[in-house]
Amino acid sequence: MNPLRDRAGSGLHARVVDALGSRIADGGIPPGSVLSTEAIERDHGVSRSVVREVVRTLTGLGMVEARQRVGTTVLPVSSWDLLDPRVIAWRDEGPDALRQLDELITLREALEPVAAQRAAANDDGSTAAALREHLTRMEAAFRATDPRGFAAADTAFHEALLRGARNDVLSQLVQTVLATLHARYSGHRLFSDDTAASLERHHDLVDAVASGDAARAETVSRALVRAARVEVLGDDKGKH
CATH class of the missing domain: 1.20.120.530 (GntR ligand-binding domain-like)
Structure with a gap:
């Protein structure tokens, strides 16, 4: 595991951020995709409040954006905070x-x-x-x-x-x-x-x-x- 990832211990929030950030960076969730809150809750076994914090973190990294009447949409790499060590770590394992x-x-x-x-x-x-x-x-x-x-x-x-x-x-x-x-x-x-x-x-x-x-x-x-x-x-x- 990449030691530069900010997992903040074993917290649920950090683990889900890491999982989604990795999938976005490797193209598993391509730009334009809409993240489903329900799917994140189900797939990762976390609460709605944890999902909100995860989305807030990814928004701060420029990887997603909440769009009215659309939902939380994955943004292209040009919008990401490419100097953040977490983003660097995720991209390092992708294409x-x-x-x-x-x-x-x-x-x-x-x-x-x-x-x-x-x-x-x-x-x-x-x-x-x-x-x-x-x-x-x-x-x-x-x-x-x-x-x-x-x-x-x-x-x-x-x-x-x-x-x-x-x-x-x-x-x-x-x-x-x-x-x-x-x-x-x-x-x-x-x-x-x-x-x-x-x-x-x-x-x-x-x-x-x-x-x-x-x-x-x-x-x-x-x-x-x-x-x-x-x-x-x-x-x-x-x-x-």
């Missing part, structure tokens, strides 16, 4: 997974080099220390051929980098970027011929942040994300 991955890597290409530049410019030593700790965990996981440990450490590395920018707007996108990293790893062979080189790039980035070399940090970060694009999508122009 749009590759397209979304391309789009999310483009987002990382736009955000992370700027965050790296700001992190290097603003670091008081704490960001570089956190990055070095996560990189040590990445290296240990690589040596142990531990994909889960590697992915977790890499995700923590990039979260620390974004937070190190000390920019409130970028901080609000942390969960979105973490979801992009999960999408990058899911369904893809984690270790490759480039993994060792990637670790070297991470080392270069830590050194740039630690030395306050903002220009170098930006350049290395851009190279890291570009390499991820080439590895996962097979190109460096977002075409596939």
Whole structure:
């Protein structure tokens, strides 16, 4: 199960949101479909009040809309909150997974080099220390051929980098970027011929942040994300 899904424990509301969100994202409930309150109650064994909360949540994500004299209608993907980690997780398991991955890597290409530049410019030593700790965990996981440990450490590395920018707007996108990293790893062979080189790039980035070399940090970060694009999508122009 995708850990980025917001199940809020084992709550009925969260489970039904997850089930319906997944079906909408994978095309099982296509745009234009009208959701039946009675069918949701019956299929998921929940009350009318739970269904109302579920619909309210999906409405907030832009996935459905209540239309007068029509009912709750499924909207096209162009209306969805595509930066919400739940939506990213659902699309990651559907037919749009590759397209979304391309789009999310483009987002990382736009955000992370700027965050790296700001992190290097603003670091008081704490960001570089956190990055070095996560990189040590990445290296240990690589040596142990531990994909889960590697992915977790890499995700923590990039979260620390974004937070190190000390920019409130970028901080609000942390969960979105973490979801992009999960999408990058899911369904893809984690270790490759480039993994060792990637670790070297991470080392270069830590050194740039630690030395306050903002220009170098930006350049290395851009190279890291570009390499991820080439590895996962097979190109460096977002075409596939």
